[in-house]
Amino acid sequence: MSVPILRQGDVLIASIQVAQTDEDLRGLRDQLATEVGSQRAKGVIIDVTALDVMDSFATRTLRAIAYSSRLRGAHTVVVGIQPDVAFAMVQLGLDLGAVSTALDLDDAIDELRARRSEESRA
Amino acid sequence: MSEPRRIAVSRDEDVVVARQIGRALATEIGFKGSDLTLIATAISEVARNIVVYAKHGDITLDIVEDRGRRGVCVVARDEGPGIPDVEKAMRDGFSTGGSLGLGLPGARRLMDDFEIVSQVGVGTTVTMRKWTTRS
Numbered sequence: 063m064s065v066p067i068l069r070q071g072d073v074l075i076a077s078i079q080v081a082q083t084d085e086d087l088r089g090l091r092d093q094l095a096t097e098v099g100s101q102r103a104k105g106v107i108i109d110v111t112a113l114d115v116m117d118s119f120a121t122r123t124l125r126a127i128a129y130s131s132r133l134r135g136a137h138t139v140v141v142g143i144q145p146d147v148a149f150a151m152v153q154l155g156l157d158l159g160a161v162s163t164a165l166d167l168d169d170a171i172d173e174l175r176a177r178r179s180e181e182s183r184a
Numbered sequence: 185m186s187e188p189r190r191i192a193v194s195r196d197e198d199v200v201v202a203r204q205i206g207r208a209l210a211t212e213i214g215f216k217g218s219d220l221t222l223i224a225t226a227i228s229e230v231a232r233n234i235v236v237y238a239k240h241g242d243i244t245l246d247i248v249e250d251r252g253r254r255g256v257c258v259v260a261r262d263e264g265p266g267i268p269d270v271e272k273a274m275r276d277g278f279s280t281g282g283s284l285g286l287g288l289p290g291a292r293r294l295m296d297d298f299e300i301v302s303q304v305g306v307g308t309t310v311t312m313r314k315w316t317t318r319s
Binding site for chain 2: 086
């Protein structure tokens, strides 16, 4: 099932609603890669609150989305990793590398805003 | 006690189905919160290995008992190419499938018991169990 992608200003918000197959995640990755360009997005927020499992494939795909978006000028924040999911990821030996995370959507938007003003000062 | 559930695994969707049924079964026998997620995640990893390396196989989920405690037993079986060097495959970061190489060693860390038997040209069977803490 494909993930709806909303746009707010220059931020794309992908809100995952249901369990994702590997194919769904690959679709999300490709869709975001296209939209970062076509929408000239500066930020991408991926809401994973609804995911009850983040295994090695899901983690690798989120990382790929974030790194490739970065190369295209957009910063990614992953929000809503559930406590049990975070615990399982640690046990598995997974981490999101340099990908930003936030507790919820508000924090993610704040982080992107702070990052923008920092960048404009630099 | 319920019958073992067998799930045929050959497509991405089957990976999701297997871990959802596994979670439901584990809930039934009293696992809670983070254990449910650990079990579902471990099933996801071994089911994906079937799809990626063997193309098809199956996962059997069963309730087991040992000295008054109950557990869930997951058997992932395929007749795929087999793993030439199991010891190497169980090392973090080793992968021939372009992944992170954390699937099998990760699944072992998530569960209490983990056994793998593999023979080149014959197939692979992974057996894992997780036990509820004795009440």
